[in-house]
Amino acid sequence: MTLHVPTLVLMLVIGYGLLTLLLAVAGHGGLKRGELRQLGWAAQALCLGFLCFALRPWLPGWLSLLGGNLLLMVGLALFAAALSWHLLNRGLSNWFLGLLVAAAMSVPLVLDATTPLRVGVMSGAMAVLLLPSTVAALRHGWRGELSFRVVALMLLLACSALVARLVYAVWWAGAGPAAGGEAAFWSGAIFMLAFMAVLAAGFGFVLAGFERMASQMRKLASVDGLTGAFNHNTTVSLLAHTLERGRRENQPVSFVMLDLDHFKQVNDRHGHVVGDAVLRAVAACTRARLRGSDVLGRLGGEEFGLVLPATGLSGARHLAEQVRLAVEGLALEGDGGRPLRVTLSAGVAEAARSDTPETLIHLADKALYQAKQQGRNRVVVADDWMRNSTLQSVVG
Numbered sequence: 001m002t003l004h005v006p007t008l009v010l011m012l013v014i015g016y017g018l019l020t021l022l023l024a025v026a027g028h029g030g031l032k033r034g035e036l037r038q039l040g041w042a043a044q045a046l047c048l049g050f051l052c053f054a055l056r057p058w059l060p061g062w063l064s065l066l067g068g069n070l071l072l073m074v075g076l077a078l079f080a081a082a083l084s085w086h087l088l089n090r091g092l093s094n095w096f097l098g099l100l101v102a103a104a105m106s107v108p109l110v111l112d113a114t115t116p117l118r119v120g121v122m123s124g125a126m127a128v129l130l131l132p133s134t135v136a137a138l139r140h141g142w143r144g145e146l147s148f149r150v151v152a153l154m155l156l157l158a159c160s161a162l163v164a165r166l167v168y169a170v171w172w173a174g175a176g177p178a179a180g181g182e183a184a185f186w187s188g189a190i191f192m193l194a195f196m197a198v199l200a201a202g203f204g205f206v207l208a209g210f211e212r213m214a215s216q217m218r219k220l221a222s223v224d225g226l227t228g229a230f231n232h233n234t235t236v237s238l239l240a241h242t243l244e245r246g247r248r249e250n251q252p253v254s255f256v257m258l259d260l261d262h263f264k265q266v267n268d269r270h271g272h273v274v275g276d277a278v279l280r281a282v283a284a285c286t287r288a289r290l291r292g293s294d295v296l297g298r299l300g301g302e303e304f305g306l307v308l309p310a311t312g313l314s315g316a317r318h319l320a321e322q323v324r325l326a327v328e329g330l331a332l333e334g335d336g337g338r339p340l341r342v343t344l345s346a347g348v349a350e351a352a353r354s355d356t357p358e359t360l361i362h363l364a365d366k367a368l369y370q371a372k373q374q375g376r377n378r379v380v381v382a383d384d385w386m387r388n389s390t391l392q393s394v395v396g
């Protein structure tokens with residue numbers, strides 16, 4: 001097999017064209033992530049850059065070299081911007097823009113220079129533009145989506161190839177005209193390898209975008225958007241799982257139901273925005289008192305549930321009391337900056353071996369009802385009488 005550099009250039013035009021098309025279709029189909037839009041612009045710039053090289057036989061030499069190199073540099077900078085948004089949630093820093101300007105200014109300066117000098121300067125400039133993305137992808141991307149590892153490895157390959165091309169250009173300059181066409185071929189081939197790796201990184205980036213969207217959708221399906229607590233269905237599933245595990249490992253499991261007192265008045269006096277802020281603050285304050293293995297769920301409006309594995313009745317009551325005191329002590333701001341205090345009531349129940357999530361939640365709800373009846377801002381533990389009446393109502 002023989003390598004033909006102009007054919008490789010054409011392959012890259014097609015490759016970056018396909019990446020552009022894929023990103024346009026993905027954006028149209030709902031994958032509207034800002035960084036993927038920027039990646040689309042990067043792919044367009046790189047596609048046009050290689051088109052300038054592909055049209056070299058028909059364009060003035062200087063125009064093909066100037067346009068091609070500048071567009072590739074802009075493409076690499078847009079790639080870096082997309083990567084920065086994806087990994088660090090911010091755009092390009094000013095020093096990177098400075099690097100881009102310096103790299104772009106070097107292009108017209110070396111247009112009339114010898115080929116090895118031009119190859120060396122262009123390779124060095126592009127390697128410098130790719131280096132921050134490569135470092136960021138290796139440092140931050142490795143812990144992110146699995147497909148981002150492909151991006152990191154491909155960028156490392158691309159950056160290494162450009163540095164190798166720079167070193168090769170230094171050797172070429174020393175060897176002089178004797179190096180001849182073979183040196184031009186290898187320099188072109190290494191360049192193509194570098195940009196094929198950037199193309200592979202681009203496809204990996206698209207996969208990472210899909211992976212991130214899928215994980216966000218999974219999260220949205222199980223977590224309450226306002227408070228960050230698990231939603232009702234997920235809480236019940238986690239309770240079922242915890243009960244099963246408790247039975248197998250002979251460990252107690254408790255469930256606490258929390259309900260804010262007179263929350264309707266908070267909404268009526270201060271408005272729903274303040275009401276929402278109160279719910280968020282209560283959830284955060286409760287979460288801060290839980291163990292890593294405990295579960296905080298939002299069962300409905302102003303009602304939360306705590307699933308407590310390996311926790312008996314006295315431990316659960318103690319925790320509920322701590323949460324009650326912490327919420328009572330929250331210094332909140334109401335409408336117009338007025339101080340706002342809220343309290344909550346709690347019902348605590350420990351699971352029996354035969355309990356299902358429904359019977360246990362029902363039992364905790366009974367205890368909560370008692371807490372409300374007794375004047376609110378208190379913790380009530382479910383007793384045998386409540387358990388018997390729960391069984392009757394569930395069986396009946």
Ligand SMILES: Nc1nc2c(ncn2[C@@H]2O[C@H](COP(=O)(O)OP(=O)(O)OP(=O)(O)O)[C@@H](O)[C@H]2O)c(=O)[nH]1
Pocket residue numbers: 226259260261262263264265267271272273274275276279300301302372376
């Ligand atoms: N701001 C806000 N309010 C909510 C949300 N979900 C439910 N609510 C409100 O929570 C209030 C619950 O009122 P009630 O069920 O009467 O209970 P309460 O006023 O807390 O009274 P007790 O529980 O008996 O102490 C209603 O006004 C709901 O509109 C929410 O997501 N945000």
